[in-house]
Amino acid sequence: MTQLHGLTTPGIGELIDEVTRGSLTVDFTAYDGSRAGRPGAARGLHLRNERGAAYLLTAPGDLGLARAYVSGDLVPSGVHPGDPYELLRDMAAMELHRPTPAQALALARRLGRKGLTPPPPPPEESVPRWRRVAEGVRHNLTRDASAIQHHYDVSNRFYELVLGPSMTYTCACYPHEGATLEEAQENKYRLVFDKLRLTEGDRLLDIGCGWGGMVRYAARRGVRVLGVTLSGEQAAWARAEIEREGLSDLAEVRHADYRSVTEDAFDAVSSIGLTEHIGVRNYPAYFRFIRDRLRDGGLMLNHCITRPDNRRLETGAFIDRYVFPDGELTGSGRIITEAQDAGLEVLHSEDLRPHYALTLAAWCGNLVENWDACVADVGEGKARVWGLYMAGSRLGFETDVVQLHHVLGVRPAPDGTHDLPLRPWWHA
Structure with a gap:
């Protein structure tokens, strides 16, 4: 407690204890010398300055925490910033309540007028959804391209360091718990390839192809493949790798929206990690597009993040502003319904949830191992975003x-x- 203008004002730590109602189980310390949570805990957070406190006050919840963390104003202890998983797990049961008027007033007294004014957000933050209307309605061609560029056109070198040699930014499929990330990513492509019953001479369309992992896997096995991605950085990397591997006669990657593809009669269509970006309301048109690209008897494989229920839900403020602008998720039941309504017969569905937790743990491990190089490439703020996002996602899965x-x-x-x-033809 301190005396300000004749009034007793609680310290930052005391106010944190009040708004978390005793649910904070890590050691929280603040620049004013106050504490909260569990002093002496193995992991903790240190609030370095008034700007960080203003972030917390003016955007209560995950957005304010993210702003303070990404800016370096809220510093973790007991974990590496490239993998704060253990800290997030410790904080999973924390209840963060909006400050009461009295608590907000007490914090404002301590911070002064500046504390009530939202500081400029970190440069890594995208504009909020309502300000993106300048690019048109959600999920039009322009706005989708902007959203994809925000996330994927970071730096191919950064992705090489985090994703590893496969350059695969989607859930791996672990053949066993001791498998390496590379083994699991190779096994994922093998599983998709086998489910689609691809053989030499077939034609595959891979929409949202990323850096061309599935494109190259199939082309190495004699399949003619067209991949499309909205990321120019991804397309350039994939084309160079296709050329290096001598696959140019079988594989093509276009820097384009998948909706621009007019070719049809493909033997198979794969979509690995695209559906999260297109918007739930666009699922009917999306699955009609896939149906129209297939020959009769052709197969499609849709691989995407889902929710346990089938309600449409926009991503939270942190993910929307820092990771996937305009992202939306729903459940597998909605996906199956829309595929069926588009005229596709659904044959099989499976949940690979535990595999994504293992994948994210491996990516965080790569980020920690290559932290200095990643920071040198994209800056410390962006590296913190990725550590926080991947560790939090691991916990979510x-x-x-x-x-x-x-x-x-x-x-x-x-x-x-x-x-x-008559029965499944692939090995799990």
């Missing part, structure tokens, strides 16, 4: 906040027939 589903479907012939085997 472990606790069933989010899931990851494969949905396999076929375009039946007009008479409703197809020539698929």
Whole structure:
């Protein structure tokens, strides 16, 4: 407690204890010498300055915490900033309540008038949803391109350091818990390839192809592949790798929106990590597009992050502002319904949720191992964003906040027939 203008004002730590109602189980210290939570705990947070306190006050919840953390005003202890998973797990049960008028007034007295004025957000933050209307309605071509560039056109070198040699930024499929990340990513492509019953000479369309992992995997096996991505950085990297591997006669990657593809009669369509970006209201058109690109009897595999329920839910403020602008998720039931309504017969669905937790742990491990190089490449703020986002996502997959589903479907012939085997033909 301190005396300000004749009034007794609680310290920052005391106010934190009040708004968390005793649920903070890490050691919180503040620049004014006050504490909160569990002094002496193995992991903690230190609030370095008034700007960090103003972030917390003016944007209560995950956005204010993220701003203070990304800016370096809220510093973790007991964990590496590239992998704050253990700290987030300790804080998982924390209840953060909006300050009462009395608490807000007490904090304002301590911080002064500046504390009531939102500081400029860190440069890593995207504008809020309502300000993106200048780019048009959500999920039009211009706005989708902007959202993809915000997340993916960071730096190919940064992604190489974090993702590893496969340059694969989607959930791996671990054949066993001791498998390496590279083994698991190779196994994921093998699983998708096998589910789609691809063989030499077939034609595959891979929408949202990223750095071309699936494109190159299939082309190495004699499949003719067209991949499309909205990220110019991804397309350039993928093309160079296709050329280096001598696959140019079989593989093509376009820097384009998937909706621009006019070719049809593909034997298969793969979509690995695209659906999260297109908007739930666009699912009907999305699955009609996939159906129209397939020949009769052609197969599609949709791989995407889902929720445990089938309600449409926009991502939270941190993910929307710092990671996936305009992102939306829903459940596998909604995905299956929309695929069926578009005329695709759904054959199989499975949840790979535990595999994504393992994948994210491996990516965080790479970020920690290559921290100095990552910071040199993209800056410390961006590196903190990625550590926080990936560690938090890992916790989300472990606790069933989010899931990851494969949905396999076929375009039946007009008479409703197809020539698929009676039982699943792939190895899990």
